[in-house]
Amino acid sequence: MPTMTAAQQRARAKADYDAFMADCPSRKLLDRVSDKWVALVLEALGGDDSQVMRYSELSRKLAGVSQKMLTQTLRSLERDGLLTRHVTPTVPVTVHYELTELGLSLHQVMREIKAWAEMHMDEVLSNREEYDKQIASGV
């Protein structure tokens, strides 16, 4: 016999815990940064051999990315001051992207995520296999 409806409980919980959820200053930024395209763009531009890349180069390197997502990600990163966009008025136009110092500092951290994903892929895959096997036998 509930004293509150689910909606009321939820509303109360949200009010009480907004400090953890939304009030954390880093929360929104964390959300924005926790994006696979962000990670890949930073990784692409943070490489020792490719600190400056053209739009088409990025598009090629990030296999499977749509123009929409690439442009959207680049704009977002530019707005946050993580990279700069240089337009050279040739014909056709040439555009270069380059990480700022701020972007480079994030790259140092983000590359660990990508490295972690690649490094522990085998372990995760075998864990999944094990888990699925146990579920199958359990049912």
Added chain:
Amino acid sequence: MPTMTAAQQRARAKADYDAFMADCPSRKLLDRVSDKWVALVLEALGGDDSQVMRYSELSRKLAGVSQKMLTQTLRSLERDGLLTRHVTPTVPVTVHYELTELGLSLHQVMREIKAWAEMHMDEVLSNREEYDKQIASGV
């Protein structure tokens, strides 16, 4: 199999898995790991004071999360071997969640991102302001 240094493992892993490739499994893993609920669960379970938490504790700590998303996230992390689920057959049943070593290793990386976000929040915000101002004047 000879033991490898961390650097060697990293090099080998990079050769096998490349998140820049669209069809590489590590691309999916990167995407999965870049999830807000994953980040929050890892953060919750990675704290010094809360390495073991019950479902209801997590639910309370991550205020605003729906049961569906919490369960879904926990199952996914369990399947990938990032955390373990312990069921104590009390009445009513008690369930504890705890990060594995693998989960802790990811948490170490994730908390660096959180630290970065906190440290550079002001800079990003002022960059946005500047950017939006220029866009506004440009139009």
Added chain:
DNA sequence: CGGTATCCTTGGTGATACTG
């Protein structure tokens, strides 16, 4: 070349109700 605009699918997400 480096985008923007548009449409459209799909699955992530939340709300609600029910159960062992």
Added chain:
DNA sequence: CAGTATCACCAAGGATACCG
């Protein structure tokens, strides 16, 4: 307590076409 099941919504993301 700790889930599962179901429905419904809407925005993220992809495909396509067009433009400066």
